[in-house]
Amino acid sequence: xxxxxxxxxxxxxxxxxxxxxxxxxxxxxxxxxxxxxxxxxxxxxxxxxxxxxxxxxxxxxxxxxxxxxxxxxxxxxxxxxxxxxxxxxxxxxxxxxxxxxxxxxxxxxxxxxxxxxxxxxxxxxxxxxxxxxxxxxxxxxxxxxxxxxxxxxxxxxxxxxxxxxxxxxxxxxxxxxxxxxxxxxxxxxxxxxxxxxxxxxxxxxxxxxxxxxxxxxxxxxxxxxxxxxxxxxxxxxxxxxxxxxxxxxxxxxxxxxxxxxxxxxxxxxxxxxxxxxxxxxxxxxxxxxxxxxxxxxxxxxxxxxxxxxxxxxxxxxxxxxxxxxxxxxxxxxxxxxxxxxxxxxxxxxxxxxxxxxxxxxxxxxxxxxxxxxxxxxxxxxxxxxxxxxxxxxxxxx
Ligand SMILES: Cc1cc2nc3c(=O)[nH]c(=O)nc-3n(C[C@H](O)[C@H](O)[C@H](O)COP(=O)(O)OP(=O)(O)OC[C@H]3O[C@@H](n4cnc5c(N)ncnc54)[C@H](O)[C@@H]3O)c2cc1C
Numbered sequence: 001x002x003x004x005x006x007x008x009x010x011x012x013x014x015x016x017x018x019x020x021x022x023x024x025x026x027x028x029x030x031x032x033x034x035x036x037x038x039x040x041x042x043x044x045x046x047x048x049x050x051x052x053x054x055x056x057x058x059x060x061x062x063x064x065x066x067x068x069x070x071x072x073x074x075x076x077x078x079x080x081x082x083x084x085x086x087x088x089x090x091x092x093x094x095x096x097x098x099x100x101x102x103x104x105x106x107x108x109x110x111x112x113x114x115x116x117x118x119x120x121x122x123x124x125x126x127x128x129x130x131x132x133x134x135x136x137x138x139x140x141x142x143x144x145x146x147x148x149x150x151x152x153x154x155x156x157x158x159x160x161x162x163x164x165x166x167x168x169x170x171x172x173x174x175x176x177x178x179x180x181x182x183x184x185x186x187x188x189x190x191x192x193x194x195x196x197x198x199x200x201x202x203x204x205x206x207x208x209x210x211x212x213x214x215x216x217x218x219x220x221x222x223x224x225x226x227x228x229x230x231x232x233x234x235x236x237x238x239x240x241x242x243x244x245x246x247x248x249x250x251x252x253x254x255x256x257x258x259x260x261x262x263x264x265x266x267x268x269x270x271x272x273x274x275x276x277x278x279x280x281x282x283x284x285x286x287x288x289x290x291x292x293x294x295x296x297x298x299x300x301x302x303x304x305x306x307x308x309x310x311x312x313x314x315x316x317x318x319x320x321x322x323x324x325x326x327x328x329x330x331x332x333x334x335x336x337x338x339x340x341x342x343x344x345x346x347x348x349x350x351x352x353x354x355x356x357x358x359x360x361x362x363x364x365x366x367x368x369x370x371x372x373x374x375x376x377x378x379x380x381x382x383x384x385x386x387x388x389x390x391x392x393x394x395x396x397x
Pocket of ligand 1: 008009010013032034040044045050051052131134162164167171172174176239241246339365366367375376378380381383
């Protein structure tokens with residue numbers, strides 16, 4: 001008979017699991033090292049909280065680094081299930097033009113308040129903040145409190161939802177990996193995912209570039225193409241289109257030291273079409289003026305052309321170059337700035353139900369496990385579906 005369940009880590013994965021277990025009648029203790037839960041979720045809300053995505057299960061699952069496993073858990077608890085759950089929490093959602101799902105009105109901060117209120121309404125729920133996990137064995141957890149006192153707590157089931165290793169000021173610093181390593185549990189090193197990249201822009205370009213986004217472009221890396229937008233920054237490039245390719249780009253930089261992407265500034269025109277239009281340029285008008293007028297290329301795109309295309313290419317191969325602007329990415333931005341991280345507890349250390357092979361009564365969920373996905377709501381949905389999966393495993397025990 002399971003009496004007390006301890007969950008450590010109060011991000012979306014841990015919070016969602018608390019509520020699911022309370023609904024089933026368990027006594028749940030949530031430990032969190034920060035003064036409050038859900039800090040990364042709050043940060044995610046700054047730029048428009050993207051809770052999940054509306055695409056079908058097959059396409060959805062293929063966004064994950066481990067699609068077979070995620071197909072199972074997302075089918076078990078889908079984006080529609082999660083939207084229904086949000087509605088019960090008082091959070092109406094809508095599907096944006098990109099298929100992403102956002103809250104209609106409620107901000108992340110209000111959502112966390114409602115979430116916490118729901119948990120606190122149960123007498124079987126206890127929240128312990130300022131409590132950091134420093135060790136565990138098969139029966140006890142060792143917790144450091146704010147006053148440095150170390151306490152031991154017994155558990156019958158322990159669920160760890162300690163997050164990844166970016167935005168450390170939210171508490172998700174990945175330092176828990178040292179506890180695992182001491183126990184011989186493999187944790188793949190953390191690396192930046194959904195992050196910006198550095199580019200050695202010339203100082204001339206940096207002094208004049210415009211930080212307006214490059215819209216209506218496609219970005220290619222090897223055989224991957226994304227139709228999106230990107231933002232040129234002083235240090236390099238970032239934005240939705242870049243994040244979508246960031247896992248493969250990061251792999252290339254990790255193994256080869258750099259990666260080349262190409263940008264098509266005119267995806268709506270065929271190469272032949274551009275060649276023809278360029279041939280028709282009247283002599284009296286300069287090429288950059290013609291590009292601006294005929295192809296509606298703004299200052300930000302014209303400056304990028306001048307930065308990335310040699311004079312020779314500009315004179316002899318411009319049509320091709322406009323569809324293939326080469327940019328060399330030299331490194332990822334620091335991991336702490338990344339939206340999420342690759343790495344974490346290796347799937348080889350976990351059973352199918354996400355319990356640890358070495359400790360059958362300990363589960364790991366959320367971003368602390370070694371999986372990754374692009375932005376677009378896949379991260380939060382992944383964490384929620386993992387929590388639901390573990391809840392069902394606990395019930396079956
Ligand atoms: C800027 C930004 C924007 C984002 N936007 C989106 C988005 O729009 N959509 C989306 O799907 N995802 C988004 N994400 C990602 C999403 O927020 C995370 O994937 C998600 O929060 C991970 O949930 P989690 O519960 O696994 O871990 P976290 O939310 O990281 O929570 C882990 C918790 O564990 C606690 N903890 C860690 N170590 C210990 C310890 N030793 N003892 C006790 N507690 C500990 C931490 O303090 C933290 O509260 C965004 C992230 C960022 C940074």
